[in-house]
Amino acid sequence: MKLQKVVQELNLTVMTGESLLEREVNGGYAGDLLSDVLANARVGNLWITLHTHPNIVAVASSKDLAAIIIVNGRTPEADTLRKAEEERIPILISSSSTYIVVCKLAELGIR
Amino acid sequence: MREFRADLHIHTCLSPCAELEMSPRNIAKEAKRKGLQIIGICDHNSAENVLAVTKVAAREGIEVLGGMEVTTREEVHILALFGSEDKLFKLQEIVHENLHGTNDEKIYGEQVVANELDEVIGFSNKLLIGATDITVDRLVELIHELDGLAIAAHVDREGFGIIGQLGFIPKGLALDALELADPSGRDTIHLEKDLPFVSSSDAHTLERIGKRWTTFLMNDMSIDELRKCFRGENGRRVWM
Numbered sequence: 001m002k003l004q005k006v007v008q009e010l011n012l013t014v015m016t017g018e019s020l021l022e023r024e025v026n027g028g029y030a031g032d033l034l035s036d037v038l039a040n041a042r043v044g045n046l047w048i049t050l051h052t053h054p055n056i057v058a059v060a061s062s063k064d065l066a067a068i069i070i071v072n073g074r075t076p077e078a079d080t081l082r083k084a085e086e087e088r089i090p091i092l093i094s095s096s097s098t099y100i101v102v103c104k105l106a107e108l109g110i111r
Numbered sequence: 112m113r114e115f116r117a118d119l120h121i122h123t124c125l126s127p128c129a130e131l132e133m134s135p136r137n138i139a140k141e142a143k144r145k146g147l148q149i150i151g152i153c154d155h156n157s158a159e160n161v162l163a164v165t166k167v168a169a170r171e172g173i174e175v176l177g178g179m180e181v182t183t184r185e186e187v188h189i190l191a192l193f194g195s196e197d198k199l200f201k202l203q204e205i206v207h208e209n210l211h212g213t214n215d216e217k218i219y220g221e222q223v224v225a226n227e228l229d230e231v232i233g234f235s236n237k238l239l240i241g242a243t244d245i246t247v248d249r250l251v252e253l254i255h256e257l258d259g260l261a262i263a264a265h266v267d268r269e270g271f272g273i274i275g276q277l278g279f280i281p282k283g284l285a286l287d288a289l290e291l292a293d294p295s296g297r298d299t300i301h302l303e304k305d306l307p308f309v310s311s312s313d314a315h316t317l318e319r320i321g322k323r324w325t326t327f328l329m330n331d332m333s334i335d336e337l338r339k340c341f342r343g344e345n346g347r348r349v350w351m
Contacts, residue, residue: 032186033269034278053185053246055277077246 001025001110003067003090006046010094010104012069016081017090025066028105030098034059041065046110048101052076057083057091067091071098112346115327118142119151119176120190120264120290120311121320123160127220127240129315134229135163137317143171145321149332151311153180153190153264155239156210158203159224162196166227174332180264181206183247188264188271190290191254194334198257205253209245212238247273251285260338261285265292265313266300274300287341294323294351307341310351325351 004021007014014021026044031037034055041047043064049056052074060068067090070076076084076091084091094101121138122129142150150168152161152175161177168175177199178192193199213236214222222235245253254261266289269275280286286306291297294310309325328348329336340347 033275035269035275038278051185051277053248053277053281055279055281059278077248079248 001108006105006108006110007092009108010069010096010101012092012094015076015091015093016084017067017088020067020088020090023066023090025110028102028110030102038063046105048098050074050098052080054080054083056080057087057089060089061087065089069094069101071096071101112328112330115148115329115332116146116324117149117151117327118145118147118311118314118321118324119149119178119192119262119309120153120180121150121314122154122180123152123164124221124223124225125154125157125160125235125239126315127155127214127216127222129154129220130317131221131223132317133315134225135160135167135227136229138164138320139168139171139173141317141320142168142173147173147321147324149174149176149327150320151176151178151190151192153178153192155180156182156206156241156243157222157235157237157239158199159235161199163225163227176334176337178259179203179206181245181250182242182271183250184242184244185247185276186242186271187247187273187276189247189250189254189273190262190264191250191259192262192334192337193257193259195258198259202253202257202259206243206245207237209243210237210239210241211244212241214238214240247277248281248284255285258334260287260334260341262288262290262309264290267291267293267296279303287338288349291351292323307343307349308351309349323351325349
């Protein structure tokens with residue numbers, strides 16, 4: 001499924017990577033311990049987290065993740081957005097919790 | 112120069128997770144008994160017992176560094192240590208403005224404010240176990256603006272350690288040192304930039320005080336001398 005479809009269906013706010021929404025999403029990983037995400041997320045995954053720190057961009061970039069969804073409407077730091085533009089990582093914001101976001105992604109068939 | 116034995120991370124009965132026995136007098140006596148010359152008092156997100164411990168520890172010949180173990184927005188624990196009470200309380204003011212919620216003693220434990228006679232003089236009603244809205248990058252800046260030292264706490268623990276929470280130490284984060292809960296694990300920590308290590312007890316009970324320590328080789332006990340030790344200036348050294 002394309003990122004564009006996920007953005008529409010979950011009503012996400014696109015903070016960075018507007019031009020990258022043709023990317024394919026092959027699954028997801030939810031986690032707030034970045035060491036765990038580094039160890040267990042897979043290439044092409046959507047990553048669902050509450051973190052807003054610039055390190056999330058480095059993690060997403062090093063694991064070739066499709067995009068980051070930040071939950072609970074949290075606002076990323078300016079530095080995070082700047083790095084995400086540089087590293088071509090889409091940052092998407094949901095006003096919902098991790099649980100609800102994951103439920104909706106599962107409903108869309110992203111497993 | 113001479114060697115100072117320091118345990119820089121000790122909680123008092125103010126921390127909801129610490130035992131009530133962690134009163135100012137008990138901590139000072141135990142630190143003396145364990146042969147420590149310097150102790151750091153670092154309760155979660157508050158410094159309300161620092162003055163009482165400082166007063167009684169002085170009688171035992173022990174120097175106290177006033178501090179806090181601040182929980183950042185990313186739920187990373189950072190030790191903030193100061194040589195000046197005014198600056199410590201300035202940081203406390205900022206931390207409290209950015210810390211929300213009220214403590215529930217039944218769930219988290221009592222947050223006892225004590226005086227130098229070990230009398231209970233009040234209870235903090237803030238949710239000290241919670242996280243502040245301050246990012247780790249901003250917190251380290253704030254600590255340095257106030258001439259304090261910023262040490263990433265228990266970096267070898269997954270929960271609340273900076274490496275567990277954030278995957279790696281953010282580039283450009285100007286930490287003064289890294290604390291290890293277990294010094295034997297030093298080789299498992301991979302760093303892009305060389306940083307000095309300390310080890311401390313993170314004591315929540317009297318028995319734990321001084322079970323881990325760090326030795327500083329320096330002229331006298333001051334925050335500036337500690338900073339110079341971390342930088343290895345003029346033969347000053349730090350080891351664990």
